[in-house]
Amino acid sequence: MFKKIIILAALALVPCFLFAAQFTEIEDLDGHDIGVQTAVLYEELIQDRVPHSTFQYYTMPNDMILALQSGKVDAYLIEQVSYGVQKKNHPDLAVLEEPAGYINATCIIGENERQGRLLAELNQFIADSRENGMLDELYDYWIADFDPVNDTCDVGGFTGENGTIAVAVEGGYEPFSFISNGHISGFDVDFICRFARAYGYTPEFYEVPFEAIAPGVESGKYDIGMNIVVSEERNETGTLSDVYYTTPIMLVVQGEAEGGLSFFEQLAESFNKTFIRENRWVLFLQGAGVTLMITVTSILAGTVLGFVVYLICRRFGRAANSVTNFFLWLIHGMPTVLLLMILYYIVFGSSSLSGTWVSVVGFSLMFACSMIDMLRVGCNAIGRGQLEASTAMGYSDNQSFFRIILPQAAQHFLPIYRNEVVTLIKETSVVGYIAVLDLTKISDLVRSRTYEAFFPLIVTAVMYFILTAVLTRIVTAIEHAIDPKRRKTDKILRGVKQEE
Amino acid sequence: MIEIRHLRKVFDDDTIPLKDIDITINDGDVISIIGPSGTGKSTLLRCINMLCEPTSGSIIVDGQDITQKGCNLNEIRKKMGMVFQSFNLFGHLTIIENIMNPQITLLGRSRQEAYDKAMYLLQQVGLASKVFNYPDELSGGQQQRVAIARTLAMDPDIILFDEPTSALDPSMIGEVQSVIKMLAKSGRTMMIVTHEMDFARKISNRILFMYDGYIYEEGTPRQIFEHPQKEMTKRFIQRLSSLTYRISSSDFDIEAMNEELTAYGEKLLIEAERLSKLTLAFEEICMNNIVNDSENPDVLVKVEYSEKLDILTMLVCYKGEKFDVYSSASKLFLDLLAEPTTEVRQDDIKDDPLGYEHMISMRFRWVEE
Numbered sequence: 001m002f003k004k005i006i007i008l009a010a011l012a013l014v015p016c017f018l019f020a021a022q023f024t025e026i027e028d029l030d031g032h033d034i035g036v037q038t039a040v041l042y043e044e045l046i047q048d049r050v051p052h053s054t055f056q057y058y059t060m061p062n063d064m065i066l067a068l069q070s071g072k073v074d075a076y077l078i079e080q081v082s083y084g085v086q087k088k089n090h091p092d093l094a095v096l097e098e099p100a101g102y103i104n105a106t107c108i109i110g111e112n113e114r115q116g117r118l119l120a121e122l123n124q125f126i127a128d129s130r131e132n133g134m135l136d137e138l139y140d141y142w143i144a145d146f147d148p149v150n151d152t153c154d155v156g157g158f159t160g161e162n163g164t165i166a167v168a169v170e171g172g173y174e175p176f177s178f179i180s181n182g183h184i185s186g187f188d189v190d191f192i193c194r195f196a197r198a199y200g201y202t203p204e205f206y207e208v209p210f211e212a213i214a215p216g217v218e219s220g221k222y223d224i225g226m227n228i229v230v231s232e233e234r235n236e237t238g239t240l241s242d243v244y245y246t247t248p249i250m251l252v253v254q255g256e257a258e259g260g261l262s263f264f265e266q267l268a269e270s271f272n273k274t275f276i277r278e279n280r281w282v283l284f285l286q287g288a289g290v291t292l293m294i295t296v297t298s299i300l301a302g303t304v305l306g307f308v309v310y311l312i313c314r315r316f317g318r319a320a321n322s323v324t325n326f327f328l329w330l331i332h333g334m335p336t337v338l339l340l341m342i343l344y345y346i347v348f349g350s351s352s353l354s355g356t357w358v359s360v361v362g363f364s365l366m367f368a369c370s371m372i373d374m375l376r377v378g379c380n381a382i383g384r385g386q387l388e389a390s391t392a393m394g395y396s397d398n399q400s401f402f403r404i405i406l407p408q409a410a411q412h413f414l415p416i417y418r419n420e421v422v423t424l425i426k427e428t429s430v431v432g433y434i435a436v437l438d439l440t441k442i443s444d445l446v447r448s449r450t451y452e453a454f455f456p457l458i459v460t461a462v463m464y465f466i467l468t469a470v471l472t473r474i475v476t477a478i479e480h481a482i483d484p485k486r487r488k489t490d491k492i493l494r495g496v497k498q499e500e
Numbered sequence: 501m502i503e504i505r506h507l508r509k510v511f512d513d514d515t516i517p518l519k520d521i522d523i524t525i526n527d528g529d530v531i532s533i534i535g536p537s538g539t540g541k542s543t544l545l546r547c548i549n550m551l552c553e554p555t556s557g558s559i560i561v562d563g564q565d566i567t568q569k570g571c572n573l574n575e576i577r578k579k580m581g582m583v584f585q586s587f588n589l590f591g592h593l594t595i596i597e598n599i600m601n602p603q604i605t606l607l608g609r610s611r612q613e614a615y616d617k618a619m620y621l622l623q624q625v626g627l628a629s630k631v632f633n634y635p636d637e638l639s640g641g642q643q644q645r646v647a648i649a650r651t652l653a654m655d656p657d658i659i660l661f662d663e664p665t666s667a668l669d670p671s672m673i674g675e676v677q678s679v680i681k682m683l684a685k686s687g688r689t690m691m692i693v694t695h696e697m698d699f700a701r702k703i704s705n706r707i708l709f710m711y712d713g714y715i716y717e718e719g720t721p722r723q724i725f726e727h728p729q730k731e732m733t734k735r736f737i738q739r740l741s742s743l744t745y746r747i748s749s750s751d752f753d754i755e756a757m758n759e760e761l762t763a764y765g766e767k768l769l770i771e772a773e774r775l776s777k778l779t780l781a782f783e784e785i786c787m788n789n790i791v792n793d794s795e796n797p798d799v800l801v802k803v804e805y806s807e808k809l810d811i812l813t814m815l816v817c818y819k820g821e822k823f824d825v826y827s828s829a830s831k832l833f834l835d836l837l838a839e840p841t842t843e844v845r846q847d848d849i850k851d852d853p854l855g856y857e858h859m860i861s862m863r864f865r866w867v868e869e
Contacts, residue, residue, distance in 0.1 A: 385584065385588040386591065388588060389582070389584060390590070392577055393581075393582075393606065393651075393654060394575065394578035395574070395605070396574055484592035484593065492596070492597060493615065495612070496612055497612060
C-alpha cells in the first residue's frame with residue numbers, strides 16, 4: 001500500500017514541474033508537437049500553417065490533456081465544446097484565439113439492404129430538424145450550454161415498428177456521447193433517439209473507438225456510425241448523411257496553473273469522482289465482471305479445444321499436424337486486436353453474436369493455440385523412452401498418454417500455463433475495440449467523464465493485479481494438487497495391507 | 501514359441517537394418533544376439549514386439565502372425581516383457597507404483613495382489629527398501645533392476661533385453677548381470693542384445709551373430725566363441741580379444757593407445773598394475789628403442805588377453821635392426837624382465853608375408869599377493 005501511495009504522489013507532482021510556454025498565433029506552434037484525436041482528421045485544418053510540426057495521435061480526447069500537462073505535446077486540437085468541459089476540470093488550460101477551423105459532422109450509413117432507406121430518412125430528418133429549429137435547440141442544449149452533470153436525454157419511447165438500428169458511438173466523448181449515471185447520453189445519442197422515435201426504430205448503442213466506427217459500419221456490423229467528420233477521403237469509402245452540426249476546432253495550450261487542493265484532498269476528490277458519483281463503482285464492477293467472464297470462459301474453452309486438437313494431431317499424424325501448424329501460425333502471427341476485429345467484422349460480421357462472445361471465441365482460439373504448443377513442449381520433454389516402455393508392456397495409445405505421458409507433461413507445462421493465463425487477462429484489455437465494456441474500457445469511459453488522469457488508471461491496474469493474482473493462485477493450486485511427487489505415502493498405497 | 505520368417509525392415513531413410521531374418525525361438529531358450537554396431541540387433545528385438553513395424557515377413561507367436569492387421573497387439577505385448585538400455589521407468593510414479601500400476605491397469609489384478617507381487621520381486625532384485633523412492637533418486641543399476649522387476653511382474657512368456665547394461669557405469673554392470681543370470685537359470689525364455697561377450701557366453705544356450713542385416717552365424721556359445729566357422733564371425737571374435745597397433749613414425753599417439761588399453765582392461769577385468777607393466781614394456785621396446793633407432797620404423801604390436809589362462813600377451817613384430825631387450829638402458833624395464841611373472845621370447849621371422857623380420861613376445865601373468 002505504501003508503495004502505491006508513493007507512486008500516486010510522484011504522478012501527482014509531475015505537473016508542478018512544468019512551465020507554461022507562450023503561444024498566441026497558430027504559426028507560433030510551427031515545429032512543436034501537436035496532439036490530435038485518432039481518425040478525426042482535424043490536423044488537415046492547420047497542416048499548411050504549421051508545416052514543421054509533428055502530430056501525435058491519441059485515442060481518447062482526455063489523454064491529450066495528460067499529454068499536454070506532461071509536455072509530450074505543446075498543443076492539441078479539439079472541438080470548442082469539449083474544450084469548454086475540459087477547462088472546467090483543468091483551469092490551467094488555455095486556448096488560442098483563432099480557431100483552427102470548422103468541422104462538419106455527419107453520420108455514416110452501414111453497407112446493408114437498409115442503407116438506401118436509412119440514408120433518405122436520416123437526410124430528411126436532418127433537413128426537417130434544421131428547418132424547425134430542433135438542431136439548433138440540440139446544439140444549444142448539448143454544446144453551447146453543456147452541463148455535464150445534469151444534462152440528460154430521453155432514451156426511451158421507441159415503437160420499434162420498423163425494427164432495430166445498431167448505432168456506433170464513441171462513448172467517451174463528451175458532450176457527443178458519454179456514459180452518465182450508467183446510461184449512454186449526449187448530443188449524438190439524443191439526436192439519434194429523436195430520429196428513431198420519428199421513424200419508428202429502436203436504437204441499440206455500441207461504444208466503439210472512433211477509428212473502429214467507420215470499418216464497423218462499412219462491414220455492415222452497425223447501421224449508423226455517429227460523428228464522422230467530413231473529408232474527401234471519407235466520402236470515397238463510405239455513404240454519409242448530410243451535416244448535422246458544425247463546430248469550431250480550437251488549439252489548446254498550457255496556460256497559467258493555479259494553486260490547487262492538497263494531495264489528500266485531491267485523492268479524496270478523485271475517489272469521489274471516479275467511484276461514488278453516479279454510482280460509477282457499479283460500472284467498474286460490471287467491467288471487472290466482463291473481463292473475468294471473458295478470461296475464464298476463454299481459458300476453459302481454449303484448454304479443452306487445444307487438448308482435443310492435440311489428441312487429434314497425435315492420432316492422425318502428419319496431415320492433422322500440418323493443418324494445425326497452419327492455424328497456429330495464422331493466429332499466433334496476428335496482433336490480438338486484429339484477430340478480434342477480423343472475427344467481429346468479417347467472420348461473424350453478419351451474425352448477431354455480441355462483442356463479448358466474439359471476444360470469447362477469439363481468446364479461446366488464441367489460448368487453444370498456446371495450449372497446443374504447451375502440450376507439445378510438455379510431452380516432448382518426457383521423451384520417447386517411457387512411451388516405448390508402456391507400449392511394449394501392452395498399454396494402449398490412450399492409456400499411455402493419459403496414465404504415463406500427460407501426468408508428467410503437466411508438471412512441465414503448468415508453469416507456462418500460468419503465465420499464459422496472466423497474459424490472457426492482460427490481452428483482454430483490447431476488447432473495447434469491438435464494443436465490449438470490459439474493465440479497461442470502463443476505466444476509459446469514466447476517465448472521459450471525470451477528466452481524471454491518474455487515479456482511474458492506477459485503480460484499474462490494481463484491479464487487474466487482483467484478478468491476475470486470484471487466477472494464478474488457482475492454477476498454482478491445481479499444479480500442486482496434481483503433482484505426483486507431492487502425494488502422501490498412504491495415498492500411494494491406498495487399499496493395500498502392508499506386511500511388517 | 502516364436503517363429504520369425506523372412507523378416508525385413510527398411511527405414512524411412514532407405515537404410516535396411518534387417519534384410520532377411522529367419523529364426524525360431526523355442527520356450528526356455530536364452531538367446532544372445534551379438535555383432536558389430538548397426539547390424540540390426542536392436543531392430544530385430546524391437547520388431548518381435550512390434551515396437552518397430554517390419555516392412556515384410558512374418559512373426560508368428562503361438563500360431564498367430566502378429567504382423568497382420570487386426571491382430572490385437574496390446575494383448576500380445578502383455579506376454580512379452582522388454583527391458584531397455586535406458587531403463588524407461590515412469591518418472592512420476594514411485595518404484596512400487598512402477599511395478600504395481602501396469603499389473604492393475606493391464607492384467608486387472610487387485611491392488612493387494614499387485615502390491616504383494618511387487619514387493620516379492622523387489623526383494624528378489626534386492627531393492628525392497630526403495631519402495632517409495634522415485635526413479636530419478638536411484639542409481640542406473642538400481643533403476644535397471646526395478647525395470648526388470650516391473651517386466652517380471654507381468655508374468656511374460658518371453659523377456660527381450662535391449663542392451664540392458666550398455667548405459668551403466670562399469671561398477672553397476674555386475675549387479676544387473678547377476679539378476680539376469682538368475683532369471684536365465686530359472687528357465688525363462690529370453691533374448692538379449694548385448695556387447696558383453698563373456699556375459700553372453702555364460703548365460704545363453706544359443707548365440708546369434710548378426711552382420712549386415714542377416715543372422716550371419718548361429719550356434720552354441722562354444723561354437724561361436726571358440727570355433728567360429730565364418731570369416732566375419734572370426735574377425736569379430738578376434739577383434740574383441742585383442743588390440744592391434746601399427747607404428748610407422750615416432751609421432752605415434754601413445755595417449756590414445758593407453759586409453760584404449762584401459763578400456764580393454766576394464767572390460768576384461770585385467771588388473772591396472774598388470775596393464776601398466778605392459779605399457780612400460782611397450783614404451784621401452786617400441787618407442788625408446790626400435791622406433792628411435794630406425795629411419796623408417798614399421799612395428800606391429802598386438803595385445804591379447806586370454807581369460808582362460810589369465811595371461812596378458814604383447815607381441816611386437818618389426819623390421820630393421822634387431823633389438824635385444826636385455827641391452828635396454830632402463831633399470832625399471834630390466835627389473836620387470838627379472839620378475840618371475842614376466843616371460844619374454846625373442847626370435848627372427850622368416851618368409852613373413854608382410855616382411856617383418858624380428859619379433860618379441862612378452863607374457864604377463866598375475867599372482868595375488
